Amino acid sequence: MQDEPEVVRDPGDSTSPVTVRQVLDVPADIRALAAFRRPDYIDVFALDSPTPVDGTPEQWARVVLEEGAGLGGQFVWRVQLGLRLRWRKAPTHVAGWRIAARGDDWIELAARSPLLTGHLLVRARGRELSLTTALHYRRRLGARIWSRLSATHRRAAPALLRQAYEAERARGMAGHG
Numbered sequence: 001m002q003d004e005p006e007v008v009r010d011p012g013d014s015t016s017p018v019t020v021r022q023v024l025d026v027p028a029d030i031r032a033l034a035a036f037r038r039p040d041y042i043d044v045f046a047l048d049s050p051t052p053v054d055g056t057p058e059q060w061a062r063v064v065l066e067e068g069a070g071l072g073g074q075f076v077w078r079v080q081l082g083l084r085l086r087w088r089k090a091p092t093h094v095a096g097w098r099i100a101a102r103g104d105d106w107i108e109l110a111a112r113s114p115l116l117t118g119h120l121l122v123r124a125r126g127r128e129l130s131l132t133t134a135l136h137y138r139r140r141l142g143a144r145i146w147s148r149l150s151a152t153h154r155r156a157a158p159a160l161l162r163q164a165y166e167a168e169r170a171r172g173m174a175g176h177g
Contacts, residue, residue, distance in 0.1 A: 030132055058094065097110065116135050120133055
C-alpha cells in the first residue's frame with residue numbers, strides 16, 4: 001500500500017502543487033543500468049515540478065546529498081552502514097560517494113562497506129527530479145541493519161528532494177520553465 005504523495009506548495013505559485021511520490025514500478029531505463037538490475041533493495045522517489053527542473057544531475061545530487069542529507073546522512077552512511085566514503089570534497093565524488101557513471105539526465109553514485117554496496121541515482125528529467133536507492137547485501141548483517149533503517153530512509157528521501165527543490169528554487173535553479 002502506498003501512502004498519499006507528500007504535497008508541497010511551490011512558494012512562487014500557491015496554485016501549483018509540487019508533489020513528491022514513491023514510484024512503485026522502477027522505470028525500465030533505471031533497471032537497465034548494471035547496478036540496478038538485481039538489487040536486494042531498491043526504491044525510487046520522484047518530485048514532480050510544475051515547470052522543468054534546471055541544472056545538471058550532479059548539481060542536484062550535491063544539493064540533495066551534501067546540503068540536504070548533510071551530517072545526518074554522513075552519520076547513517078559512515079557509522080550505521082559502514083560505507084567507505086571519501087572524506088574531502090572532490091570533483092569525482094558527491095558527499096563522499098564515488099561518481100560511478102553518468103548520462104545526460106542522471107548521475108550514479110556508489111559506495112561499499114563490508115556489509116553492503118550502495119548505489120544512488122539522481123535524475124533530473126523534464127519536470128521530474130528523482131532519487132533511486134539500490135542496495136546489494138554482502139552479508140546478512142547488512143540486510144538486518146538496513147531493515148531497521150529503511151523506514152527512516154523512506155521518510156527522509158522525499159523530504160530531501162523537497163528541501164533541495166525549495167533551496168534551488170530560492171536560488172533560481174529549480175523550475176524556471
